[in-house]
Each structure stands twice: as C-alpha cells, then as structure tokens.
Amino acid sequence: MANTPQSKKRARQNERRYDINKARRSRIRTYLRKVEEAIASGDAEAAKNAFLAAQPELARGVTKGVLHKNTVARKMSRLAARVKALSA
Structure with a gap:
C-alpha cells in the first residue's frame, strides 16, 4: 500500500491512466472488429472503409x-x- 505522499499520488495517477488506456484499447478493438466483420461478410468496399x-x-x-x-x-x-x- 502507498505510504508516502508521492506514492499515493502515483497510485491515483496510475488509476486514472489505467481507465484511460482501457477505454483506448476497447476503442481500438472495436475498430478492428468492424474490419474483421466486413472481411468476413465479403463486402470489399465496407472492408476498405472500415x-x-x-x-x-x-x-x-x-x-x-x-x-x-x-x-x-x-x-x-x-x-x-x-x-x-x-x-482482388
């Protein structure tokens, strides 16, 4: 557990950064999934746009x-x- 003021602040920063990075990773995965689904459907134009x-x-x-x-x-x-x- 964090004891010093600096380590407490770092713990708070890490929590915030974790949430932000988690949202970013989720957003990236969503975009990748849209591309995968377009490829699976066989729609070349939709796949290119995605x-x-x-x-x-x-x-x-x-x-x-x-x-x-x-x-x-x-x-x-x-x-x-x-x-x-x-x-092609």
Missing part, C-alpha cells in the same frame, strides 16, 4: 503508449493484405 477508419485509431494507440509500434505495424499489414485480397 480499414481506413481503423488505421488512425491504431496509430493513435502507438503515440499514446497503449500498443507497441511493431504490434500495430503487424496488425495493419495483415489487415491491409486481407482487404486487398478481398477486393
């Missing part, structure tokens, strides 16, 4: 420190390949 909407969310996750840069790069690359294959 992917274009998901890209900035994923990038924002990197800049905010929620996800690692390479993880996002891998996810975007794989999704882009699947969307491209769907339209």
Whole structure:
C-alpha cells in the first residue's frame, strides 16, 4: 500500500491512466472488429472503409503508449493484405 505522499499520488495517477488506456484499447478493438466483420461478410468496399477508419485509431494507440509500434505495424499489414485480397 502507498505510504508516502508521492506514492499515493502515483497510485491515483496510475488509476486514472489505467481507465484511460482501457477505454483506448476497447476503442481500438472495436475498430478492428468492424474490419474483421466486413472481411468476413465479403463486402470489399465496407472492408476498405472500415480499414481506413481503423488505421488512425491504431496509430493513435502507438503515440499514446497503449500498443507497441511493431504490434500495430503487424496488425495493419495483415489487415491491409486481407482487404486487398478481398477486393482482388
């Protein structure tokens, strides 16, 4: 348990940051799910639009420190390949 004033403040900050990051991760997962569902339905146009909407969310996750840069790069690359294959 936090004892010093500094450690108490850090505990409060960590709780706030945890809630914010949790909301960000949830938002990113929602965008990814929309892309996955569009790919599964076979609708190339919807998949492309969903992917274009998901890209900035994923990038924002990197800049905010929620996800690692390479993880996002891998996810975007794989999704882009699947969307491209769907339209071809």
